[in-house]
Amino acid sequence: MTRKDRPAILHPDETDTFRRYFELRFAPADILRELNASLIRAAIDLPSVTITSSIADLKHRLESAIVRVSLTSEAARREVLVAPILLEVANVTEATINIEYPIEVDRLLKGDLDYYLQSKHSMLVVEAKQSDLTRGFTQLAAELIALDRWVESDDLILYGAVTTGDIWQFGSFDRQHRLVTQDTLLYRVPTDLQPLMQILTGILTVMEN
Numbered sequence: 001m002t003r004k005d006r007p008a009i010l011h012p013d014e015t016d017t018f019r020r021y022f023e024l025r026f027a028p029a030d031i032l033r034e035l036n037a038s039l040i041r042a043a044i045d046l047p048s049v050t051i052t053s054s055i056a057d058l059k060h061r062l063e064s065a066i067v068r069v070s071l072t073s074e075a076a077r078r079e080v081l082v083a084p085i086l087l088e089v090a091n092v093t094e095a096t097i098n099i100e101y102p103i104e105v106d107r108l109l110k111g112d113l114d115y116y117l118q119s120k121h122s123m124l125v126v127e128a129k130q131s132d133l134t135r136g137f138t139q140l141a142a143e144l145i146a147l148d149r150w151v152e153s154d155d156l157i158l159y160g161a162v163t164t165g166d167i168w169q170f171g172s173f174d175r176q177h178r179l180v181t182q183d184t185l186l187y188r189v190p191t192d193l194q195p196l197m198q199i200l201t202g203i204l205t206v207m208e209n
Contacts, residue, residue: 008034009024009026009030009031009034010031010034010035010108017110017111018109018110018111018112018113018139018142018143018146019111019129019139021138021139021141021142022129022132022135022136022138022139023135024135024138028134028137028138028141028182031138031141031142032138032141032142032145032180035108035109035142035145036178037141037145037173037178037179037180038178038179038180039141039179039180039181039182040179040180040181040182041181041182041183041184042181042182042183042184043183043184043185044170044171044172044181044183044185046159046170046172046183046199046202046203047159047199047202047203047205047206048195048198048199048201048202048206049198049201049202049205049206050198051092051194051197051198051201053092055088055193055194055197058084058085058088058193058197059190059193061084062080062081062084062085062189062190062193063190065080065081065084066080066081066166066190071165071166074127074129077127077164077165077166078127078165080165081165081166081189082115082125082127082163082165085189085193085196085197085200086115086117086125086200088197089117089197089200089201089204090117092197092201093117093119093120093201093204093205094119095117095118095119095204096117096118096119097115097116097117098113098115098116098117098118099114099115100112100113100114101113101115101116103146103147103150105146105149105150109142109145109146109149110146111143113126113143113147114126114127117204119204119205120204120205121153121155121159121203121204121205121206122147122151122153122155122158122204123158123159123160123161123200123203123204124140124143124144124147124158124159124160124161125160125161125162125163126139126140126143126160126161126162126163127162127163127164127165128162128163128164131164133162133164133167133169133186136162136163136164137162137169137171137182139162140160140161140162140171141171141173141180141182143160144158144160144171144172144173144180145173145178145180147173148173148175155175156174156175156176157172157173157174157175158172158173158175159171159172159173159203160172160173161200165189166188166189167186167187167188167189168186168187168188168189168192168196169182169183169185169186169187170183170185170187170199171183187199
């Protein structure tokens with residue numbers, strides 16, 4: 001069977017929500033190809049700013065929570081690790097946090113965005129279900145592609161992150177070239193909290209090159 005004869009992964013007559021992209025077992029590059037996009041893994045030159053306010057208190061609270069709270073459930077990781085970080089970022093950048101934000105571009109790109117932050121710029125954050133960063137990134141990529149058609153902005157690059165709570169990975173979507181880049185670096189909480197916060201803040205406030 002030639003490549004052009006290969007059965008489609010995504011079917012226009014079916015409805016695919018963003019969560020379904022997490023559940024698909026196919027290679028991420030093959031899935032994105034059917035959304036007219038390509039995927040590479042490379043180090044991303046992420047926007048970053050120096051945060052003048054101290055994050056020592058946040059780090060202390062996260063360290064304490066990790067010791068005292070059982071983080072075996074997604075709800076626990078969301079409330080104890082993800083939410084405090086995003087709330088602090090929102091305070092620093094004066095961003096709005098939209099939780100389970102619904103969008104619908106077409107039948108293949110619809111569903112609720114876990115977190116959609118809006119300030120000078122915007123970004124997505126996806127919770128990696130079952131602590132699976134790889135499939136969580138596939139979901140993030142699909143959401144970035146949908147966001148490209150949803151938002152009215154002149155930003156050439158859209159950014160997002162997938163997280164298990166204690167591990168974060170960034171991704172970007174080059175809107176002109178329809179290229180999704182999966183960052184090769186991982187950021188761990190609370191160890192890498194300082195650079196993580198600087199990047200999250202930079203994405204929301206700094207214009208890309």
